[in-house]
Amino acid sequence: MAPGPGSKGTGDLWAEWLEMKGSTVWGFLPNLEVSESRTIGSEIAILQYLARQNPALAGESEDDFYASNELLFQAEELYLKFAQKFPTIMAADKSPEEFNAFISSADKTVHSSQQGLQVYLGQFENFPSTDGKFTTSGITIGEIKLFSTLHLLMLVKADALDAYPKLSKFMDTFRATDKVKAVLDGTASNMAAAPLAQYFIAPP
Secondary structure, X not given: OOOOXXXXXXXXXXXXXXXXXXXXXXXXXXXXXXXXXXXXXXXXXXXXXXXXXXXXXXXXXXXXXXXHHHHHHHHHHHHHHHHHHOOEOOEOOOOHHHHHHHHHOOOOOOOHHHOOHHHHHHHHHHOOOEOOEOOOOOOOHHHHHHHHHHHHHHHHOOOOOOOOHHHXXXXXXXXXOHHHHHHHHOOOXXXXXXXXXOOEOOOO
């Protein structure tokens, strides 16, 4: 994985990002260099590539494959809502009113473009799962994407999943695996020896 803003340690994240933005595939991160001549420039495409290389990540059965893909794309939709509604370390001036309205809204009757956080969490809570896993392996790319999205949410609002026991179980189960713990702690072999930086933040 290529370095991101902050990797140079200048303290100016925006300047570091602008310096590298032009060399990314689509003008955003993440990017994954898979060879000297090939870089994948989309998170969804990166996950699909990983599943192509390791079939267990794609799902061990047809049902797992379909479940993984549903989680993958629905978690991406939720992430895009975060990008719209949540302040970030590089753009902290998002509307507190819009943030709070999104966080609290549970109205299932609105257009999907207007769905609030509680609708999404309810959908994931009701999606079939067993003992903290949505698939047989529990490590498909859909589950990876869902975990990372909900992890970002919990960094902003630690109690976000308190009313969702199945999602909480999923997060605890996934978080307990050695490789996930190493990434979260910043001790994985291909990472700098520091925890991941927080991108989304709560309004002041």
